[in-house]
Amino acid sequence: MAGVVVRTREDVERWLRETDPSRLAALFSEADRVRHAVVGDEIHLRGLIEISNICVRSCTYCGLRRQNSSLRRYRMKSEEILAAAASAAAAGCRTIVLQSGEDPGLRPDFVASTVFRLKSELDVAVTLSLGEQPCDVLRLWRDAGADRYLLKLETSDLALFASLHPGEPEVVWERRLHTLGVLRGLGYQVGSGSLLGVPGQTLASVARDLELFQMLDLDMIAFGPYVPHPDTPLAQQLRAEKSSGNRSIGENGPCDIEESEWLRQPLTGLIAVALSRLLCPEAHIPATTALRMLLGDDALRPFFCGADVLMPDFTPAQYAVLYRIYPGKDRMAMQGEGLLSDYLERLALQGRPVARDLGDRKRL
Ligand code: SAH
Numbered sequence: 001m002a003g004v005v006v007r008t009r010e011d012v013e014r015w016l017r018e019t020d021p022s023r024l025a026a027l028f029s030e031a032d033r034v035r036h037a038v039v040g041d042e043i044h045l046r047g048l049i050e051i052s053n054i055c056v057r058s059c060t061y062c063g064l065r066r067q068n069s070s071l072r073r074y075r076m077k078s079e080e081i082l083a084a085a086a087s088a089a090a091a092g093c094r095t096i097v098l099q100s101g102e103d104p105g106l107r108p109d110f111v112a113s114t115v116f117r118l119k120s121e122l123d124v125a126v127t128l129s130l131g132e133q134p135c136d137v138l139r140l141w142r143d144a145g146a147d148r149y150l151l152k153l154e155t156s157d158l159a160l161f162a163s164l165h166p167g168e169p170e171v172v173w174e175r176r177l178h179t180l181g182v183l184r185g186l187g188y189q190v191g192s193g194s195l196l197g198v199p200g201q202t203l204a205s206v207a208r209d210l211e212l213f214q215m216l217d218l219d220m221i222a223f224g225p226y227v228p229h230p231d232t233p234l235a236q237q238l239r240a241e242k243s244s245g246n247r248s249i250g251e252n253g254p255c256d257i258e259e260s261e262w263l264r265q266p267l268t269g270l271i272a273v274a275l276s277r278l279l280c281p282e283a284h285i286p287a288t289t290a291l292r293m294l295l296g297d298d299a300l301r302p303f304f305c306g307a308d309v310l311m312p313d314f315t316p317a318q319y320a321v322l323y324r325i326y327p328g329k330d331r332m333a334m335q336g337e338g339l340l341s342d343y344l345e346r347l348a349l350q351g352r353p354v355a356r357d358l359g360d361r362k363r364l
Pocket residue numbers: 061062063099100101102129130131132150151152154194195224225226227228229290325326
């Protein structure tokens with residue numbers, strides 16, 4: 001389409017700061033056209049099961065960080081996971097996503113046997129999102145039948161990454177990047193993504209994220225707006241910056257609070273979805289829960305800006321309230337199957353039926 005050029009990093013950055021409604025409409029409709037042409041009209045349902053909220057990490061943005069002592073911790077049993085997966089499958093999910101904090105108590109063998117049972121008892125693909133793991137563990141899970149793995153880089157800005165993950169060795173970002181390659185080598189379909197709008201993040205760095213994801217030829221890409229969680233250092237930092245006049249000199253020098261605030265807006269989230277689609281046409285791209293939450297009544301919009309994946313939460317209610325990576329997430333999980341079928345009905349009416357296949361990445 002005339003006017004929608006997304007070639008260089010500068011183009012991407014320009015689109016990320018675009019506010020003109022008619023130019024944005026052109027961007028979204030071009031992303032929608034590419035989505036239709038390349039991955040089709042079907043919506044893939046990935047049933048999310050949050051199997052443990054125990055975490056050894058200290059990510060400054062996340063409510064599951066180990067220092068958050070106000071959170072009651074849980075780890076689901078195998079039978080509970082199987083039962084939740086069965087209800088997800090019954091609701092039309094052909095993929096089950098097992099997600100957790102980085103919980104050393106989730107024994108590799110336990111995960112392997114759970115994956116094996118999911119694959120043999122239900123006709124589903126299995127995606128794991130269990131954080132960084134050593135190569136032999138990833139191989140064990142792949143051999144047990146896991147199809148895909150999600151590991152977000154969160155940002156391509158190394159200094160920002162280091163400040164978001166204090167107390168961890170400097171090599172952590174490189175290790176994550178390396179792990180994405182290991183996953184690929186093991187035959188997983190690989191997903192990654194970034195937070196949008198963490199303090200200190202710039203439009204230029206998000207443009208670099210997109211360039212990196214394109215280079216990695218990811219099978220799945222997710223951008224989720226950062227939602228401050230009050231019991232985390234990052235939210236406290238944000239509050240302090242707000243009250244001191246919107247500017248801070250952090251470890252990384254002056255941070256442009258306005259850019260990161262702009263990146264947290266739901267409109268910018270839609271732009272990131274559209275740009276992901278245009279740069280990585282074959283990737284599966286979710287309408288992330290955080291973005292849908294911020295969009296409120298417009299929660300279906302990502303599906304008309306390039307997205308093709310919905311991840312309904314099938315974590316049992318008593319655990320979903322405790323998988324509180326950011327406030328409001330538990331409410332999104334709680335909305336239950338009534339809302340899901342309402343959602344799906346509205347999408348179907350707009351020409352977007354639920355997919356019946358497993359939703360693997362297809363290469364043109
Ligand atoms: N422990 C796993 C899974 C983490 S939870 C891992 O690290 O890979 C899944 C995602 O939630 C994270 O990758 C992060 O992008 C997102 N997340 C965490 N805290 C958030 C917050 N405050 N706002 C929005 N998204 C958040």
